[in-house]
Amino acid sequence: MTALTHPLVEQADALIQLDRYDEARTLLGRRLAQDPADVDAWVRLAHCHLTAREFEEALTATGEALALAPETYEAHYIRTYALRRTGRPDEALAEAHETIRLDPQRWKGYAALSEALGAWQPRWPEALEPARTAVRLAPDSASAHYALWKAGLINGRSDVVRQAVADVLRIDPHDAWALNERASQAGWEASDPPLRGAGAKLPAAADAYATALAADPQDSGLRRDLDKAVFRMLRGTRWLAVLCLLMAAVAGRLFPTGDAPTALPAPLGIRLYALALMAAVWGFGAWRRYRKMRSGVRLSLWALVRQFGWARLILAQAAWVTLTAVVIVAVPWSERLVPQVLFWVALVPTLLTAWFERAAMRS
Structure with a gap:
């Protein structure tokens, strides 16, 4: 804005900084009714x-601005994105180059050029290169x-994508x-077939979703993703129980393969x-992990x-x-039928x- 910017435009600009676009648009409409120039x-x-x-409305507004001042940098910049989104890539590319010509030292023109180039596979x-120049x-x-994140994404450059996110944070x-x-990203890694290391990555994914949700509590997509990650973690506890049951079967000699080594009790x-191994499985596999969860993940779990x-x-x-595993191990069985049935x-x-x-989850 220049020093002669009208107070209504200044107020609208402040509202834009707060993402209150509808209120800003109302003020700008009032200003343009007073002075269309x-x-x-x-x-x-x-x-x-x-x-x-x-x-289309953005194109109309930038068209009015450029009719009044053909070398308005911001108008060319915004127009690049609007043309790109309305399926006019050649015009978008021309606008991006014009933005760079007007001020080669401003990053926005190079970001706009990267956006325009993304229209053609x-x-x-x-x-990538103009996006790197912008950075x-x-x-x-x-x-x-x-x-740069967008350019990395369309090119399948996971390294660029990760670094861009890290730099924003x-x-x-x-x-x-x-x-x-x-x-x-954490959720994708945790669900990557064939679930390599998923047990270790799921808590990190849940923690990342909870952190993001704290920054944007109204995001229903984040809430859904957090619930999915927590549900998969909960499913993992069932396999801890199955592991304990298998250990109980071995320790309790439920399935004999010889005489002396399998004698009961x-x-x-x-x-x-x-029993000590079972306690360790639950202690390190569930309780220790649960205690380290951030409060948002724990609340989501119980909800x-x-x-x-x-x-x-x-x-x-x-x-x-x-409980069945504990009973099989704790009781000194003299016959195998009952513990085998259990x-x-x-x-x-x-x-x-x-x-x-x-x-059911797939359907």
């Missing part, structure tokens, strides 16, 4: 339209790094978009050792258990299977439920 008002109105994805690799000219601008650790993107030392039937069933099965009654329904649950 106010270039600043047209440019800011175009910005409001662009943010609202009203691309064969030219996607070319979008080089404005290393502390989150928007410049966002432009360096500039603003509470940036909602960057936190959301980091959470999405199993020695007390072996049974106590098995999921209260509201979702599958979550309650998983928790109940994990408790039942673990073993299969605990194991088979759990496996069947897991299979039906997976099918």
Whole structure:
């Protein structure tokens, strides 16, 4: 804005900085009714339209601004994005080059050029260099790094994408978009087939979603993703219980393969050792992890258990299977029939439920 900017335009600009675009548009409409030749008002109105994805209206507003002042930098910049979104890539490219010509030292023109080049798949690799130039000219601008993120994304450059998100968070650790993107990356890694290391990555994904949700509590997509990550973590507790059941079967000698080594009852030392291992499995696999969760993840976990039937069933099965394992190990059985029945009654329904649950989740 110039020193002669009208007070209504200044107020509208302040509202734009607060993302209150509808109020800003009202003020700008009042100003343009007073003076249709106010270039600043047209440019800011175009910005409001662009943010609202009203691309034709943005083109109209920038057209009015450029008719009054053909070398208005911001108007060419906004017009590049509006033309790109209305399927006019050649014109968008020309506007981006004009923006750079007007001021080669400003990063916005290079970000606009990167955006325009993204309209043609064969030219996607070319979008990286102007985006890098934008970052080089404005290393502390989150928007410049966002432009590089987009260029990296369309080119499949995960390294560029990750670095761009990290740089935005360096500039603003509470940036909602960057936190959301980091959470999405963590969630993608945690669900990457064939789930390599998913058990270790899921808590990080849940923590990232909770952090992003704290920055943007109204984002229903983040809430849904957090619930999904927490649900998958809850499903993992059932497999801890199954592991305990298998250890109990071995320690309790439920399935004999010889004479002396499988004689009943199993020695007390072996049974106590098995109980200690079960405690370690739950201690390190669930309780320790739960204690390290941020409060948002813990609240989501208990909300999921209260509201979702599958979550309650998983928790109940994990408790039942673990209790069965403890009974099999703790009791000095002199015959195998009863502990074997307990073993299969605990194991088979759990496996069947897991299979039906997976099918239900896919549908």
